[in-house]
Amino acid sequence: MKLSVEDFGKTAPLVIGYRCAREGSPITLVANASSFTSKEESWLMKALRNSRVAGKSNEFRTITNPEGQLIVAVALSQKSDLEGMRRAAGVASRTLIGYKRATFAIACKDSNEFRAVVEGAALGAYHFHQFKGTDELPVSLEKIGFQPGRTIKNAQAIIRRTEILVEQVRFVRDLINMPPSYLTPERFITLVKESLPKTVRMNVKTHTQLKSEGYGGITAVGQGSANPPRLLHLSYKPTKSKKKLAFVGKGITFDTGGLALKPAQGMEAMKSDMSGAAAVVGAIIAIAELKLPISIDAWAPLAENMVSESATRPSDIITIYGGKTVEVLNPDAEGRLILADALVRAVEVTKDLDGVIDVATLTGAQIVALGKRTAAVMGNNDQFREGFLDAAQTAGESFWPMPLPEELRASLDSPVADLANIGERMGGMLVAGLFLREFVPADLPWLHLDIAGPSFNEEQPHGYTPVGGVGFAVRSLTYFAEVTATS
Numbered sequence: 161m162k163l164s165v166e167d168f169g170k171t172a173p174l175v176i177g178y179r180c181a182r183e184g185s186p187i188t189l190v191a192n193a194s195s196f197t198s199k200e201e202s203w204l205m206k207a208l209r210n211s212r213v214a215g216k217s218n219e220f221r222t223i224t225n226p227e228g229q230l231i232v233a234v235a236l237s238q239k240s241d242l243e244g245m246r247r248a249a250g251v252a253s254r255t256l257i258g259y260k261r262a263t264f265a266i267a268c269k270d271s272n273e274f275r276a277v278v279e280g281a282a283l284g285a286y287h288f289h290q291f292k293g294t295d296e297l298p299v300s301l302e303k304i305g306f307q308p309g310r311t312i313k314n315a316q317a318i319i320r321r322t323e324i325l326v327e328q329v330r331f332v333r334d335l336i337n338m339p340p341s342y343l344t345p346e347r348f349i350t351l352v353k354e355s356l357p358k359t360v361r362m363n364v365k366t367h368t369q370l371k372s373e374g375y376g377g378i379t380a381v382g383q384g385s386a387n388p389p390r391l392l393h394l395s396y397k398p399t400k401s402k403k404k405l406a407f408v409g410k411g412i413t414f415d416t417g418g419l420a421l422k423p424a425q426g427m428e429a430m431k432s433d434m435s436g437a438a439a440v441v442g443a444i445i446a447i448a449e450l451k452l453p454i455s456i457d458a459w460a461p462l463a464e465n466m467v468s469e470s471a472t473r474p475s476d477i478i479t480i481y482g483g484k485t486v487e488v489l490n491p492d493a494e495g496r497l498i499l500a501d502a503l504v505r506a507v508e509v510t511k512d513l514d515g516v517i518d519v520a521t522l523t524g525a526q527i528v529a530l531g532k533r534t535a536a537v538m539g540n541n542d543q544f545r546e547g548f549l550d551a552a553q554t555a556g557e558s559f560w561p562m563p564l565p566e567e568l569r570a571s572l573d574s575p576v577a578d579l580a581n582i583g584e585r586m587g588g589m590l591v592a593g594l595f596l597r598e599f600v601p602a603d604l605p606w607l608h609l610d611i612a613g614p615s616f617n618e619e620q621p622h623g624y625t626p627v628g629g630v631g632f633a634v635r636s637l638t639y640f641a642e643v644t645a646t647s
């Protein structure tokens with residue numbers, strides 16, 4: 161997909177915005193005036209009025225003008241709302257299935273608004289075709305031109321930076337959408353390697369190395385599968401960098417539940433159980449390509465949680481990297497086991513980290529607590545968490561703070577090991593967070609992002625969010641790194 165400052169003229173669809181308080185109230189066009197004449201403008205206003213627009217979010221009209229050009233008019237909210245603009249632009253892109261080019265002439269007040277429009281337009285035009293028969297391929301936008309209006313001075317630079325970020329969100333969506341027989345731990349690494357910029361170094365631990373070096377969590381989860389586990393480590397170290405962050409993402413390429421086998425319905429979406437791993441990979445690539453002055457290490461423990469004669473049994477005791485033992489009471493609580501290994505390793509490898517953030521589709525309880533579109537943030541440092549929440553808000557991703565109540569910790573005690581991998585059922589998301597906390601030094605700022613709900617959209621597409629892989633957390637992590645680098 162190519163994004164540029166361009167007007168494709170009358171031969172391509174034109175996207176504009178409009179505002180009105182309610183049905184029947186005066187309409188204002190939010191469109192770059194140079195995109196049409198005053199005669200065309202009054203024609204458009206009339207067409208919108210006749211189609212009884214009310215100005216609600218998600219509302220749009222497609223109108224063909226007298227010259228046969230398709231106009232997509234999207235409703236914008238009365239007050240400035242960046243996420244609203246992002247979603248409106250995404251709605252426009254999704255309605256333009258069948259077109260290869262379009263001009264977005266939504267007028268923008270400032271560079272933040274313009275960035276939101278570019279992001280929404282590019283993210284909304286996503287399609288995953290790789291596994292479709294060639295006959296059915298739907299055409300999707302290949303070139304998007306933007307006409308934000310004269311107030312936006314550095315439009316080309318904004319487009320370029322947004323393009324880098326969007327490209328990674330799209331890559332992450334692709335990884336999530338790939339079928340699990342294709343996207344094994346090994347294939348995940350191959351695909352990452354192919355898209356890695358020169359400034360990011362890569363290191364992989366094989367199954368044999370993981371076993372001999374004491375990564376008991378990743379080994380225990382991966383040992384039931386014919387597709388052996390891996391630990392992927394990516395590292396970006398720019399010359400000018402004052403801060404260091406580590407990201408750790410859960411990379412279960414398929415979660416059957418292991419010997420605690422999931423019912424068929426609960427298993428359907430489990431190819432998305434590597435969304436955290438994909439997100440940290442996408443973020444580090446975006447950060448490197450944006451040349452942000454901050455050191456990042458991204459860790460992706462990768463394994464397939466399968467059922468076989470070699471699968472981990474409920475009541476097996478394993479040793480996490482670093483020496484803590486865990487009684488695996490439920491092999492379906494596997495994410496925390498692979499994350500524990502990777503968290504310990506991440507903290508061991510990089511001295512003087514300013515913080516570590518893990519990202520995981522960790523619990524069904526997350527979805528029960530916050531629904532399908534809001535992710536949870538837990539952690540051991542209020543300031544670090546608030547900083548992240550601010551960044552996420554600006555990035556346009558919905559995260560909400562959650563506690564780690566001390567009284568739940570005792571439920572993870574085991575009579576035979578240092579810890580059990582499950583505890584009290586009520587507040588299961590928080591219990592999982594408390595489990596992970598055991599593997600991070602208390603004085604190191606740490607955040608745990610549970611993205612079980614928002615990472616995969618099993619319902620209708622909405623705004624700039626397609627069905628399937630969402631690419632959730634890439635934008636927040638990247639923007640948080642940007643803010644941290646300069647603070």
Ligand code: BES
Nearest residue numbers: 490492493494521522523524525582612
């Ligand atoms: N991958 C699942 C969590 C999940 C569920 C993600 C639904 C997305 C949608 C995780 O490995 C899991 O199975 N967790 C268990 C933990 C329980 C056994 C303590 C769960 O949430 O049921």
Ligand code: ZN
Nearest residue numbers: 415492493494
């Ligand atoms: Zn599981």
Ligand code: ZN
Nearest residue numbers: 412415433495
């Ligand atoms: Zn899982």
